[in-house]
Amino acid sequence: MLFHLTPLDAWLEHPDRPYTTASLAAEGFIHCSPDEETLLSVANQHFATAPGPLMALLIDEDALDSPVRWEPASDRGGELFPHVYGPVNRSAVAGMLEVVRDPDGRWAKLAAWS
Incomplete structure (x- = not known):
């Protein structure tokens, strides 16, 4: 499973089309995380x-x-990250979780979206 961060509004913007990001247009891929x-x-x-x-x-x-493609991230010490080279077909999205902040304001965990 790949993980991709997105504001909720961006995901909901065009529900009838494959999901895209500004990075796809600017860099040629959609950033994802491995875990x-x-x-x-x-x-x-x-x-x-x-x-x-x-x-x-x-x-x-x-x-x-x-x-x-799994490629090194220049701002993360060469750690390998999955990059999706094209739009994400919505049928490939197996689920969605909310990223929740801790009391100090840091993103701390994933939780069921209500």
Whole structure:
């Protein structure tokens, strides 16, 4: 399972189309994380001031219509991250969880979205 951070509004914007991001247009791929721990670290690094709700899409790599490449991230010490080279077909999204802040305001856990 791949994890992708997105504001809820971005996910809901065009429900009848495959999901895309600004990074797909600018960089040629959609950023994902390999696991929950990494996703939370990325959330705190890149979405620290995001107002929320911030969501984690759970993407089934085998169900994607677009290719995935595992590549090093320059801002994370060369750690390998999955990059989706094309839109995400919504049928590949196996679930969605809300990213929840702790009392100190840091993104701390994933929880069922209500």
